Each structure stands twice: as C-alpha cells, then as structure tokens.
Amino acid sequence: MKISPRSSAPGAVVAKIGRYTFLSVLLGFFALPMLWLASAPFNAHPTLNGSISSFTLHNFSVLLKDPYALPSLWNSLLLAGGTALLTVGFAAAAAYALSRVRVPGRDGILYALLLLSSIVTGTAAMVPLFQLAFKLHLIDSRLGVILVFTGGLLPAAIFILKDFTDNTPKSYEESARVFGASPFQIIRHIVLPMIRPGLATVTVWAVVNVWGNFLIPYILVRNPDKYPASVVLYTFYTEGGQPNLALISAFSLLYSIPVIVLYLFVSHRYGFRFHGGIKR
Amino acid sequence: MARTASPAAAEDPAGLGRARAAGIAAPALLVVLAFLVFPALWTLYLGTTNYRLTGHAARHPRSVGVDNYTTVVKDPAFHHSLWLTFEYVIGSAVLGQALLGFVIAWLLRDAGGRVKRVIEALVLLAWILPSSVVAFLWSALLDRDQGTFNALLHTQGTAWIVEHPMTVIIIFNIWRGTAFSMLLYSAALTGVPPTQLATARMFGANQWQQLRDVVFPHIRGHILTNLLLISLWTFNDFTPYQITGGADSRSQILPVYIYQTALFDGQMGLGAAIALLMLVINLVVALVYLRLLRDRRLERVA
Amino acid sequence: MAQIRTVDLTKTFADASGGVTALDSLNLTVQDGEFFALLGPSGCGKTTLLRTLAGLETPTGGAVHIGDADVTRTAPGKRGVAMVFQDYALFPHMTVTENIAYPLRVRGVSKAKQHEAVLAAASELGLTGTETTVGLLDRRPGALSGGQQQRVALARATAANPAVFLFDEPLSNLDARLRLEARTFLKRLQRELATTTVFVTHDQAEALALADRIAVMQSGRIRQLGTPREVYRRPANTFVASFIGSTPMNLLEGTVRDRRVLVADSEIALPEGTAGAVADGTAVVLGARPEYFRVSPDPLPGAFGGTVAVAENLGSSLLLTLDVAGTAVQAVVGEEDEPEPGAMLWALPRQDRTLLYVDGELVG
Numbered sequence: 001m002k003i004s005p006r007s008s009a010p011g012a013v014v015a016k017i018g019r020y021t022f023l024s025v026l027l028g029f030f031a032l033p034m035l036w037l038a039s040a041p042f043n044a045h046p047t048l049n050g051s052i053s054s055f056t057l058h059n060f061s062v063l064l065k066d067p068y069a070l071p072s073l074w075n076s077l078l079l080a081g082g083t084a085l086l087t088v089g090f091a092a093a094a095a096y097a098l099s100r101v102r103v104p105g106r107d108g109i110l111y112a113l114l115l116l117s118s119i120v121t122g123t124a125a126m127v128p129l130f131q132l133a134f135k136l137h138l139i140d141s142r143l144g145v146i147l148v149f150t151g152g153l154l155p156a157a158i159f160i161l162k163d164f165t166d167n168t169p170k171s172y173e174e175s176a177r178v179f180g181a182s183p184f185q186i187i188r189h190i191v192l193p194m195i196r197p198g199l200a201t202v203t204v205w206a207v208v209n210v211w212g213n214f215l216i217p218y219i220l221v222r223n224p225d226k227y228p229a230s231v232v233l234y235t236f237y238t239e240g241g242q243p244n245l246a247l248i249s250a251f252s253l254l255y256s257i258p259v260i261v262l263y264l265f266v267s268h269r270y271g272f273r274f275h276g277g278i279k280r
Numbered sequence: 281m282a283r284t285a286s287p288a289a290a291e292d293p294a295g296l297g298r299a300r301a302a303g304i305a306a307p308a309l310l311v312v313l314a315f316l317v318f319p320a321l322w323t324l325y326l327g328t329t330n331y332r333l334t335g336h337a338a339r340h341p342r343s344v345g346v347d348n349y350t351t352v353v354k355d356p357a358f359h360h361s362l363w364l365t366f367e368y369v370i371g372s373a374v375l376g377q378a379l380l381g382f383v384i385a386w387l388l389r390d391a392g393g394r395v396k397r398v399i400e401a402l403v404l405l406a407w408i409l410p411s412s413v414v415a416f417l418w419s420a421l422l423d424r425d426q427g428t429f430n431a432l433l434h435t436q437g438t439a440w441i442v443e444h445p446m447t448v449i450i451i452f453n454i455w456r457g458t459a460f461s462m463l464l465y466s467a468a469l470t471g472v473p474p475t476q477l478a479t480a481r482m483f484g485a486n487q488w489q490q491l492r493d494v495v496f497p498h499i500r501g502h503i504l505t506n507l508l509l510i511s512l513w514t515f516n517d518f519t520p521y522q523i524t525g526g527a528d529s530r531s532q533i534l535p536v537y538i539y540q541t542a543l544f545d546g547q548m549g550l551g552a553a554i555a556l557l558m559l560v561i562n563l564v565v566a567l568v569y570l571r572l573l574r575d576r577r578l579e580r581v582a
Numbered sequence: 583m584a585q586i587r588t589v590d591l592t593k594t595f596a597d598a599s600g601g602v603t604a605l606d607s608l609n610l611t612v613q614d615g616e617f618f619a620l621l622g623p624s625g626c627g628k629t630t631l632l633r634t635l636a637g638l639e640t641p642t643g644g645a646v647h648i649g650d651a652d653v654t655r656t657a658p659g660k661r662g663v664a665m666v667f668q669d670y671a672l673f674p675h676m677t678v679t680e681n682i683a684y685p686l687r688v689r690g691v692s693k694a695k696q697h698e699a700v701l702a703a704a705s706e707l708g709l710t711g712t713e714t715t716v717g718l719l720d721r722r723p724g725a726l727s728g729g730q731q732q733r734v735a736l737a738r739a740t741a742a743n744p745a746v747f748l749f750d751e752p753l754s755n756l757d758a759r760l761r762l763e764a765r766t767f768l769k770r771l772q773r774e775l776a777t778t779t780v781f782v783t784h785d786q787a788e789a790l791a792l793a794d795r796i797a798v799m800q801s802g803r804i805r806q807l808g809t810p811r812e813v814y815r816r817p818a819n820t821f822v823a824s825f826i827g828s829t830p831m832n833l834l835e836g837t838v839r840d841r842r843v844l845v846a847d848s849e850i851a852l853p854e855g856t857a858g859a860v861a862d863g864t865a866v867v868l869g870a871r872p873e874y875f876r877v878s879p880d881p882l883p884g885a886f887g888g889t890v891a892v893a894e895n896l897g898s899s900l901l902l903t904l905d906v907a908g909t910a911v912q913a914v915v916g917e918e919d920e921p922e923p924g925a926m927l928w929a930l931p932r933q934d935r936t937l938l939y940v941d942g943e944l945v946g
Binding site: 035036037097102115126130131147152208214248 | 291292293294295296297298300301302304305307308309311312314315316317318319320322323326383384387395398399401402403404405406408409410411412413414416417418420421428429455509512513516518519522538539542543548551552555563566
Binding site for chain 1: 636637638658659660663664665667668669671673674675684685687688689738742748
C-alpha cells in the first residue's frame with residue numbers, strides 16, 4: 001500500500017543519498033581528531049599527523065621509566081575512587097532521607113543547589129575554592145581535591161538517586177518494618193539493593209568527571225608527585241621546550257583506556273542511554 | 281485502585297524519624313555547604329576587596345567597596361570577553377550541539393545496525409574522553425606544519441588555532457559536547473507516540489511538517505532543559521584554555537579571563553568580582569529558561 | 583492468637599483545607615480467629631484503619647489493643663502482626679526462600695531454624711516442588727506469576743507466625759479467573775491456621791465470600807457491621823444497600839399510603855413487618871433486589887408494569903431494565919426467558935425480601 005505520494009521513488013533516492021552523505025561527513029568529523037590517538041603512540045617518529053611510518057612500542061617503555069607518568073595515573077585513580085566513594089555514600093544517604101521524610105521546601109532547595117553546582121563547579125568559584133583550600137591547609141592534599149569534587153558533584157548525585165528512591169514503592173520498606181526490621185536494617189537489606197542501578201550510574205558518572213577534570217587539581221595541587229594524569233599530560237616537554245609527542249601520545253592513550261573500557265562495559269551491559277530521567 | 285484515596289503518600293515508611301533522617305543527610309549537606317555554597321557566598325565578599333595572591337595585599341586585604349565592580353564593568357577587556365562568551369555559548373551550544381545532536385538523534389532514530397553503533401560510539405567517546413586528551417587531539421589535528429587537517433586540505437602552514445581561535449574552540453566544543461544533546465533527544469524521541477507520526481504521514485505531511493506539528497510540541501520541555509544545561513556548562517567551560525593556552529585575548533572567554541586575572545595575574549579580588557558577575561549572568565540565563573519551562577506547564581494545565 | 587479492639591480510634595490527615603478525617607472515633611472488636619472484612623469505596627478509611635492496626639499510621643486519638651496489650655504506641659515490628667500488601671511487596675532482589683525467611687532473619691533466628699520454617703511455610707502454600715512440578719524456592723519474584731507471587735507473600739506472612747494477619751486488597755492484583763481460585767485457597771488457609779485476620783477490600787463479592795463478619799465503611803465510619811448474610815439480606819441503610827450485591831438493589835423513592843408504597847405509578851405492598859411502623863404520607867425509599875422479582879407477561883396485582891428497555895445477558899440469567907412510568911426498575915429473570923426490548927412486562931417484588939428506608943435508614 002502506498003500511503004504518501006511524496007515518498008515516490010526519485011525523491012526517496014535523493015533523500016537517501018543526502019542522508020548517507022551527511023552521515024559520512026559526520027563520521028569523518030567525529031573520527032578525524034581521534035585518529036592521532038590510535039596511531040601516534042605506536043609511531044617511532046611521532047608527528048602531529050596521523051600516519052604511522054614505523055610501528056613501535058618504544059614510546060610506552062619510555063613512559064614506564066618516567067617518574068611522573070604512572071604515579072599520576074595512580075593519583076587520578078585515588079582522586080576518582082575517593083570522590084566516587086564519598087559522593088555515592090553521602091548522596092545515597094541524603095537522597096533517601098530527603099525522599100522519605102518531609103522537609104519543607106526540599107525540592108526548591110535541591111533544585112537551587114543543582115543550579116548552583118552546575119555554575120560554581122566550573123570556574124566562577126575558583127578563587128574562593130583556592131582560598132578555602134589554602135586556609136584549611138588543603139593545598140597539595142588529595143583529601144582537599146576529593147572534598148571539592150564531592151561538593152560539586154553531590155547536588156546532581158542526590159538528584160539522580162532521589163529519583164530512584166522516589167520511584168521505589170514504599171510498601172517494600174513498610175513490609176520489612178512490619179516484620180520487625182529496624183530503620184538501618186531496612187536501608188541495608190531493602191533500600192540499597194533496590195537502588196543499585198542508581199548507585200552504579202552515579203559511580204560511573206563521578207569517576208568520569210573526576211578522571212577528566214583538569215582545572216581543580218591544576219589549581220589545588222602544587223606538588224608534581226601528586227599531579228593527576230590530566231595535569232601531568234601538560235608536563236611532557238623535550239629539552240628544547242617542544243611538546244614531547246612520543247610521551248604525550250602514548251600517555252594520552254594509557255590515560256584514556258580506563259574511560260574507553262568503562263564506556264564499553266556500560267554500553268554493553270546497560271546500553272548507554274538515558275532512561276526517562278534526563279539528568280546528565 | 282482503592283488505594284488512591286488512602287494515605288499511600290504516607291511519609292517515612294521505614295520509621296526513620298526526623299532526627300535520624302537529619303543525621304544521615306548531614307554529611308552530604310555539610311560538604312555541599314562548605315565546598316559549594318560557602319565558596320559561592322565568599323565570592324561576594326572577595327569581590328569587594330583588593331585581595332591579591334602575593335605581596336602586601338595578600339596578607340592584609342582591604343575593602344575597596346564596589347571599586348572592583350566599577351572597574352570590571354568599565355573595562356573594555358571584560359566587555360570583549362563577555363561578548364566572546366556569548367558567541368561561544370550561542371555558536372557552540374545553542375546552535376551547534378543542540379542542533380547537531382537533534383539531527384543525529386532524528387536521523388538515527390530508527391536506524392539499526394553498524395552505522396548507528398559506530399556513530400553513537402564516536403560521538404560519545406568525544407564526550408567522555410578526558411579534557412586534557414581531547415585538547416591535545418585537537419592541537420595535533422590543527423597543527424601548523426604537521427596537522428592532519430592541513431594535510432587533508434593541502435593548506436600546510438596555516439596555524440588555525442592562532443589565526444581563527446574563536447572558530448576553533450566553537451567547532452571543538454560542538455565536537456566535544458554534542459553527545460549529551462544526542463542522548464537526550466534520542467530519549468525524548470522515543471516518547472513521541474508513533475501513532476501520531478503515522479497519522480501525520482497518512483495525511484501526507486512531509487518531514488518538516490511532521491517535525492513541526494508532531495515532534496516539537498512533544499519534546500519542547502526536553503529542548504528547554506537541554507538548552508539550559510548545555511548553555512550553563514558551556515558558559516563555564518574551561519577546556520578552551522587547554523587548547524589556546526589562555527594568553528590570546530581573541531579567545532579569552534570568561535572562565536579563561538577569570539583564571540588569567542585571578543590566578544595568573546594574582547588579582548584575586550578583581551577575579552572574584554568578575555566571577556560574581558558571571559554567576560549573576562548564569563542565574564539570569566537559568567531563570568529565563570525555567571520561566572519558559574513553567575509557562576509550558578501552565579499551558580498544559582489550562 | 584488474639585482479639586483486636588479499637589477504642590475511639592481517630593485519624594485525621596492534614597491537608598490544604600485543614601484536615602481530612604480518615605477514621606472517626608471507631609470502636610470495633612475483631613474476635614480471636616475471626617476472618618474480618620473491611621469493605622467500602624475508595625477513600626472510606628478502610629486502608630487507613632488497616633495501616634493503623636499495623637502501626638504504619640499513628641492514630642490522632644483513641645487506642646488499639648491486640649490480645650491483652652495496648653499497642654497504640656508500639657512499633658509495627660513488635661505487634662505480632664504480619665501484613666500482606668496489595669502489591670505483595672516481595673523484595674525483588676531476594677529469592678523466594680530469602681523472602682520467606684526475611685521475618686526470621688531480622689529477628690536473628692538461626693539459619694537452620696530459618697530453613698525449617700521456610701520449608702514448612704512453603705509446603706503449606708504449595709511452593710515446594712512435587713514429582714511433577716518444579717519448586718519455586720530459588721526463583722526471584724520477577725520470575726513468578728501473579729498467583730505465585732501472592733502465595734509467596736502469604737508464605738512470608740505465615741513464616742512470621744503472627745497473632746494477626748492483615749491483608750490489603752489481597753486479591754485485587756490477580757486476573758478475574760485466578761481471583762476465584764485464590765479466594766477459595768485463602769479461605770481454606772485461614773480456616774486451617776485459625777489466625778485472626780483482617781482484610782481490606784473494595785469488592786463486595788470478595789467480602790461476602792471470605793469474611794465471617796464485614797464492616798462496611800464510609801467516610802471514616804462503620805455504616806454496618808454484621809455477617810455476610812445480615813449485610814446482604816438487610817442492609818442497614820441505603821449506602822450499604824447500594825454497595826452490596828453484584829447487581830445493584832433497586833432503591834425507589836415513593837410515599838406510604840394505606841399499607842402500600844406509591845412508587846413509579848405503581849402500588850407495591852409494604853415490606854413484611856413494616857406495616858404500622860410508618861405513617862401515611864411519609865417519604866420512603868423502597869429497596870428491592872433484582873434477584874427477588876417474579877416477572878410475568880401478564881398483569882400481576884401490586885407489581886411494576888413497564889416495557890423492557892435493555893436486556894443484559896448474565897450467563898445463567900438475564901438482567902432486565904424496565905421502563906416503569908419513566909423510572910428504571912431492574913429485575914433478573916431465568917435464562918429460559920428472552921423478552922424482546924419493548925415488550926410489556928409485570929415485575930412483582932417478593933414481599934419478604936423488600937426493604938423500607940426512611941431518611942436512609944432501614945425500618946423494621
């Protein structure tokens with residue numbers, strides 16, 4: 001059955017050609033910048049263009065000997081792990097309390113905090129954050145960086161997790177309560193297992209945020225031994241003051257692999273998309 | 281069914297009680313207060329001082345009233361930076377990311393198979409790779425002598441980042457951030473009832489008419505939310521600094537300008553004053569979007 | 583085993599307009615071992631009453647006694663009650679075994695004892711495998727049918743070994759066919775365990791079928807309390823009369839004159855035992871269930887005469903709606919009768935089954 005006269009054959013062919021042309025250009029646009037990441041690390045004489053003249057793993061062995069490269073990945077891991085742990089723990093507790101016990105104006109406050117966090121965590125607060133860290137002797141402290149990250153990520157994390165608890169029927173908790181479970185037993189046995197997908201979402205999101213962030217550690221960390229990978233990437237220069245492409249490219253790849261693996265895992269396991277809620 | 285009128289909205293199903301609830305909410309709230317709310321308020325105070333990173337004013341900051349603000353408001357460099365920021369937000373977020381994200385979501389909405397998977401994966405990778413890495417990727421791509429881009433176009437010797445810094449960071453940010461809009465619109469498009477689209481098609485509506493009459497009315501809320509979030513994120517984005525190095529005033533968007541003023545030049549009080557103005561602008565942008573969102577809700581009720 | 587007693591139980595909910603009274607000074611006694619139904623439309627307070635018995639709501643006034651103890655301020659877990667929720671509230675991340683064992687787990691009962699109790703409860707509810715069927719104990723609730731979920735919820739409540747069962751709409755989540763099976767099963771289970779049971783339902787057929795006694799509720803009050811037979815035969819007021827019965831009772835407004843009720847241009851005999859109780863000229867409502875009519879194509883004295891407006895087939899019978907001088911009167915006839923729409927019929931209510939209401943209350 002032919003429904004629309006407009007989908008007649010010649011027009012449809014043109015539309016199809018246009019569509020595929022567009023998709024090809026799109027593919028090129030998004031793929032082109034990444035070619036370098038895939039090729040340069042294995043190039044014996046890396047240049048800035050993407051071609052491989054001679055394959056090598058030498059760049060990685062140089063990297064292994066660098067005093068800052070591998071420790072910086074460890075630093076990134078500590079920062080990301082610590083922040084994720086604090087964020088998920090604190091946010092889950094707060095989200096549950098806010099979801100289940102009535103606080104006047106809670107939604108307004110939460111929304112205001114969310115807005116504030118999306119504004120402040122960027123750059124507007126870098127001066128007071130620096131000062132605050134300075135006064136609290138948290139310059140050069142991993143804890144300081146973790147706390148600053150946690151403060152910025154918490155509002156959104158609470159928002160996401162509250163969405164999960166709001167959508168969990170209260171009868172589960174009530175049922176456990178009638179059977180004699182204490183509030184903390186209920187949280188441990190019932191609530192936490194039920195919002196596990198939310199906890200996973202927030203964990204991944206916090207890790208990716210911290211892993212990639214440059215500004216906050218750049219401002220708050222002075223000691224090169226404590227630099228995370230995002231900052232260390234900017235320290236690879238040759239003796240002549242030129243960027244050391246061999247190290248930069250190899251290190252970029254190493255530094256990106258955890259994120260890529262995480263992406264593959266998440267998209268394989270859950271499908272990387274938003275479900276209903278649209279919170280970042 | 282009989283449950284609707286009963287107190288299904290009963291509070292506190294676990295018997296937590298207010299005291300314990302406050303107790304478990306406290307750590308999160310304390311951290312937020314200390315590291316988010318306090319710095320935001322502190323910006324207010326700092327903006328009225330001559331606080332500097334080093335020297336005498338670092339130890340004994342003095343109140344200078346609204347001097348910082350008048351200085352900033354009169355400063356042509358600030359005007360310039362503000363203008364660049366608007367260009368950056370409008371060009372890369374509102375026009376770039378939102379439009380491209382929607383087009384991708386629309387074109388791929390019922391595509392399957394490899395094309396969709398590959399495109400989605402690339403767009404998402406651009407979004408989740410660390411900012412330091414993507415900054416280098418783009419520096420490499422656009423390098424004057426050896427960049428892939430010049431090699432493709434046979435324009436060796438063109439230093440794109442130096443010659444067209446704004447265009448570069450705008451296109452860069454489109455590349456970097458389209459994923460969010462794409463994901464959001466994909467989710468939104470699944471909420472458009474297929475029967476309504478089928479009805480429109482049956483009456484002979486073309487693609488544009490289908491979009492205008494069926495799709496946009498359904499996803500208006502998503503569009504506004506998307507624009508709000510990506511505008512704010514782009515407004516506060518510091519990544520361009522990692523490409524341009526920040527010194528070039530032709531691409532100093534506000535976050536970079538603040539960094540240069542406060543931490544590079546050490547004039548922290550002045551930096552705070554700019555930051556506060558920036559907060560206010562952010563707030564205004566947010567309120568405008570929220571207002572539009574609310575109007576839409578009222579329309580629905582009416 | 584325990585009796586339940588409420589004394590002046592009151593519950594109000596704050597809302598924008600000041601407050602809604604969900605329970606209005608309720609005094610109610612449920613006997614030990616009784617199967618007791620709380621029946622009423624949405625918002626009548628029945629679920630609030632059940633939740634107050636469970637301790638999930640704190641009453642605004644009055645007291646709740648279970649057994650010998652005043653439990654008004656006792657935590658839900660310490661009242662010796664087990665509740666089955668409308669959605670069953672089976673924990674989705676636990677297996678059937680873990681779900682059934684949960685009440686014992688929070689009490690710190692040993693694993694061995696838990697296992698024993700789970701097996702006992704599961705076999706009572708038919709959840710263990712037999713030679714021909716597979717056991718359900720290792721599955722998660724998501725992999726069970728609605729009926730199986732309901733039985734797991736019952737098993738979990740049984741394993742708690744409570745003095746009182748509280749069921750919130752226990753059958754409403756099942757489809758029509760399964761609901762009848764589950765109803766029979768539930769009644770047998772309650773007889774065997776002989777545990778005091780209170781259940782909430784909005785389905786009058788369910789209440790009639792299951793309960794030893796029914797409390798019909800409206801706006802936080804009990805409008806009638808009695809056995810299913812009493813509630814069905816002699817609804818104490820027009821609210822209960824219109825609520826009970828699968829085909830609604832005819833409630834016809836009329837006036838009394840000379841031992842008859844003038845209604846819809848017809849003269850119907852006063853119900854048995856009401857003669858002399860009502861003065862001539864009193865405005866009344868005559869109640870007559872459609873099931874208790876004699877219907878004839880020939881004129882009957884003291885009957886409603888009217889034309890068939892609608893005939894609905896109920897399977898074993900036919901529900902006729904007669905147009906009697908502009909008033910609709912419903913009557914049930916046997917399956918062998920098939921009157922055409924428009925046909926003239928006479929419908930005579932059985933005098934021993936008609937009821938008379940003055941100001942909404944039953945007379946006689």
